[in-house]
Amino acid sequence: MSTLALAFDLGGTELRGALVERSGDVAARVSAPTLAGAGSEAVIGQIIALADRLLKEHPQAKVIGIGMCAPGPLDPKAGIVIGPPTLAGWHNVPLIDILSRQFGLPVRLENDANAAALGEWRFGAGRGAGSLVFVTVSTGIGGGVVADGHIYHGRRGLAAEIGHMTITGEGDRCFCGNVGCFEAVASGTALGRRATRLTKPGDNSLLRRLSNDGDVSARHVVEAARAGDATARELVEAEARWLGIGFTNLLHLYSPDLIVMGGGLANGFDLLAPGIRATVDERAMQAYRDVPIVPAELGDRAGLVGAASLILWEGEPGTALAMVQDEETKAGGLSGAREASHG
Template identity: 40%
Template sequence: MSYAVGIDIGGTKTAIGLIDSSGVILAKTSLPTDLSIKPDEMVDRMAEAVKDLITAQGIQESDLLGIGVGAPGPLNSKTGYIVKPPNLPTWWDFPLVDSLRRHFELPISFENDATAAALAEKWLGAAQDAEHFVFITVSTGIGAGIYTHGKLLTGATGNAGDVGHFVIDASGDQCVCGQHGCWEYLASGTAIARQASALLGREVSSKEAFDLAAAGDVPMKDLIDGIFRYIGIGCVTLINTFDPEMLVIGGGVSQVGAPLFDAVKDYVSQYALNPSGRTTAIVPAALQQDAGLIGAAALVHMPY
């Protein structure tokens, strides 16, 4: 049996796991992503956690095939740099891979977190039988991993799939990226909470917004129906661009289930350009909580 370490870096926490070649998570832990310390110090903590994890499992570093790291973009997977992710402002232009190499003499694979999650869905999840699919995560933001012709499409620097910054409505308000009306600004979990809070004049979570809509609150239902339409618009754009056989939707917002998937399928069935695109399979992600960890390890275990 061979093993890999997966590291999934997020804005608030970093998950670390030991995953075998069949995709089983043998052990995992997490650390707060502490933005008050230097990134190198955070990497020191990550490395210590990795070593503690493998020691507890009776595994030597020499037993590992490598370390896979998924992180939010923009990044540069070729140089190993975290470039400019909005939720990691103190990590901008940070040589993450070189920093990890201070602690390990192992191959290190590094990709965008949504790209890694797409590979996880291909390995063990909803897209095992698909050779052309797009994984979409709709959560705090919106991102995608693109798998086509039997391999990941990562782009020149690893940032292919930053679809949250498709402009869906140019008359909309300004996104953090500077454009107006980005898909992420209009339809992410953050966007739902922001718009619902403005509607009700108090702090509202995206879950509460969905619950109110399901309970028959008419203004909230109108808001959520609009969100689903925006998600449908983005999905049609991806279908028209990549001609996938499947869209896999994950992330926190996908947990609303049938109301989202039914609305998106209906929109796609009307507006995808190619008649065959109108019947594109649109399915929920099979790997939710541990998708990032499994995806990071998949960067080591699977050719991509």
């Protein structure tokens, strides 16, 4: 077995671990329901137990470090989980220190959206792109920006908090307290909420039949739209418009070579894409309109392999990028960026 990284993706619901190869291939996977209410010590105990299990089951593995992603806010440089809303009892936990002392290995920490951005850039939908913005649309909206081969961190690693970008003055109040956050109008939660309001238990609508007369979720909307339900199609149309407004802002602000959409709602990407594209074509300035918007390729593996790459590809901006930059220098422009393949 070649050189590997131990990788962990700590979510509010599930803790996932893997042994990841330099190619991005996952050699082994484990998982456990996160003891999210039990405080940081219990969860760190889970991480250690899963790591021990992976190492024991793969004694021949040459593990050179641990790459870890967790919900923000967290400080990747300091290695500290500041206090994610989905994990009770975590307050400024020095996770890198704790794990590197436990295992005697280098440990790198990144927030989950940034790790997924890196994973998609190295191994998924963003292979060969010079830069990308990754947007995850599910319960909330998160994002990560890769530019010049590195995550764009900003102060304390807090850049790309795109879910709380104000894009309108209307809609429901966001959990953060504001009105108009991208997340509050365009997340899967927002879509489900609109669908729930538009229907009633017992109204025999397809949406309520799919939800067994409970609250309608984004998944139900996508399923109903796929079946041709008119209400669901309208909801998808409105959702695509909000996503298009937000994506247009991301184009104007970061000017990436590519936008990659992941998260649960990416399951409906094919349905959303025409509306997103129409909105971007209507709202983005001319020079930004030809930027591809594509679905993520790695699904729930993106964070794990992105976190692993922090160990396996540390300090390497990536072959693809070097190629793109060479081509830029030659051609005096970035036109070749999308065509460059990942070396």
